[in-house]
Amino acid sequence: MIDEGRSTLPRRQLGRYLRDGRNEIGLTLEQVGTMMQWSKSKLSRIEKGEKGGRLRELDVRELCRIYEFDDEMMAAMVALAEQSDEKCWWQTYDDVIRKSLNMYVGLETVATSLTIFRPDLVPGLFQTPEYARALDSIYFPDDSPEELDRWGQLRIRRQSIVQRRAQPVAVDMVLHESVLRTVVGTHKVMAAQLRHLADISTRDNVLLRILPFEAGFPVGLSVGPYVILDFGLDAKGNEIAPSVVYVEGFTGDMYSDRRQDESVYRTASAVTRRAALDVVASRNVLRQMAKEFAT
Template sequence: MVKPLTRGNSPRNTVSSPSMGRTPGVPHRQLGRVLRAMRLESGLSILMAAKAIGRGSGTLQRLETGHANKISDSDIDSLCRLYRQPERASELKALAAQRMEQSWWDEYTDQVAPSFGVYLGLESAAESVTIYRPDIVSGLFQTREYAEALDRVYFVEDLPEERERRLRIRRERQNLILRTVSPLDVDLVIDEGVLRRVVHGPRVMARLCRHLADLPPNVSVRVLPDAAGYPVGTTAGPFTILDFGTDSAGKALEPPVVYIESYAGSIHLERPDSVRRYRNAFQKIQRVALDRTESKHLLRRVAKEYAP
């Protein structure tokens, strides 16, 4: 069982970040990627560009990797003029402003591990997510009773107020799929065995199954039946693929990311071949899963089995 909302679970391996101290969020990385592309297009080295605007090369490198603590509007203006693209200044200033805003989960730094804080930033910026869970119902879809029962087992020493803060984090995340404006699109496949693994009694499981069946239309819930065996020839483990939308030309605004949880921590994969491999795995799993209507029928039938 993966429990990322804990101070004890630090990231074991976070791909794509040169600094383990802080992994940049999507606006950070997008800003840095644009600045780097503009510099390369102009034919300047980091040293030459930094010298031209009166900054150190290390400062500019941090900007291009999204790891700068702050960036001023004057630096953006100077870089855009240097790269002969002054018309992009307002766009980059908007990205810089986003990256200085406080995120809702900053209030819960005592409860959220750094590795999961990275994921929350990605999840909040995503346009759609693809999730496979063979082990447990993830926090986006848990009922309060289901989540509370798991927390009582995992966080044995927590005080009631600490558990309540963890539940608030789940509620904040669930707003992503419940909000009326631009809700997060989700493709979820969950193993049938997850529905049969009892957490805190039959009534809690009945409510959970009904909740999954009643999720809004932007969430596609499909159940992988036990009879399907192993669609990829092995145990794929839980994973989430995050996509961030495309521009008017159909180009991805931000490279997709695969998030993989484990008991000891988590990793983020961005290499195209890694993302492609997990997409292929999900397609194989989805191909043999029940369709949305069949899955709803199964969820309601299981709910009745637990609590007629």
């Protein structure tokens, strides 16, 4: 059971999936509330991931039945519901979230701003199709060309949040110079990728800085890839949802909505930005290196 307490990441994700499922079949809060013998306000709190309700596994399964979720989707919903407050602070979710429910992509889609650091490769939101295909063909060696195409299509859909006209997500990103110099695919692929980064950095909603080798380790040690996701403010100036820190790992991804973790990563981001080249100088480096790869 989910006990009463502060909103947690698994609870918020569960609520979002349930809300989307309800909307997809065209039911109102009142209609589902009547089916479940709940008040409209209780169901609304569940969908927002707020405290004030106890959600049994039996209830989750019944909601999934009403929303016509398949068995895989239902299993993922039950797994989210089973996460306790103590476990959800900092945890790998790969064992409970099925591939059809990519938690990060779900969070990314509703975020209003992203603070990104990558010391290794270009983030998926900014990869060209050729760069992405070169990576995917190595990471998914057993996938067919059709399956690799679907991975590419997913990236294209994800990238729309940056380039859409209406309220594009704001991105503040630092890439280590090693990202620019590590060859993915061919030199031709790298040239196109770096030109794409330079071009997209001219957008008002994208701040892109390069951390040069000469900067050393500005935080004092090596920092792996991470993203801080923010979800905006309501009409009263309060957070719509707590920020989430996403840390990508080789054996699993981790998520945290603890304030102390957020503070540590925001401090690291501020220090890294100060050590990085400014936006204009970074764009010039990208264009220069693109020329070098093209020759």
